Amino acid sequence: xxxEKGLSAYVGDGSARWPAVHRLDAARLYRWAxxxxxxxxxxxxxxxEALPLREIAEVIARRLDVPTGSVPAExxxxxxxxxxxxxxxxxxxxxxxxxxxxxxxxxxxxxxxDLETVHYFAQI
Numbered sequence: 001x002x003x004e005k006g007l008s009a010y011v012g013d014g015s016a017r018w019p020a021v022h023r024l025d026a027a028r029l030y031r032w033a034x035x036x037x038x039x040x041x042x043x044x045x046x047x048x049e050a051l052p053l054r055e056i057a058e059v060i061a062r063r064l065d066v067p068t069g070s071v072p073a074e075x076x077x078x079x080x081x082x083x084x085x086x087x088x089x090x091x092x093x094x095x096x097x098x099x100x101x102x103x104x105x106x107x108x109x110x111x112x113x114d115l116e117t118v119h120y121f122a123q124i
Contacts, residue, residue, distance in 0.1 A: 001080065008061035009071045009079055011088035014054020019093035021047040022108035029104045043098040047106035050092035059115045 002008035010016075026045040033043055054068070061068040077084035098104060114120070 002057075002060050002066055003064050005079070006066050008057040008064065008066055008068045010053040010057040010068070011071055011073055011076045011084075014052055014057065014070065016053045016088050016090045017050035017092045018053060018056070019044075019046045019049055019091065020051055020111035021045045021095075021106060022110070022114060025104075025106040025108045029098070029102065032102060032104060037102075041101075043102065043104075044093055044095045045098070045104075045106075046093050046095035047108070048110045048112075049094050051111055053087065055112065056115070059112055063115065063121045 025047055029043060029045045033041065037043070057068050060066075071079045073088050076087050080087050095104075095106075108114075
């Protein structure tokens, strides 16, 4: 989207926080849950608990060599499409209970470090 629009955007001041987890860390927890969890158990696979959307946008902007900028909340859907409905939500989450109950620990790189790698921005 940032490449297409020429702007790596965030909503408002960019302070809305999102959780993230590396796909391999999530896969390890999901596998454990499928094989070992009691029926009805709920877990949060969270590696990064509260990444400000502005920080994510800044990495994307740097990797794509486009500017970073704010989009007003009332224009979020126009800019982000369906993701505009959640782009301004502050959604920090924790995996503290999951870690205590399961022994699971994320070991892969966090989202910001992962976004710094080439594969996310290679042209297809």
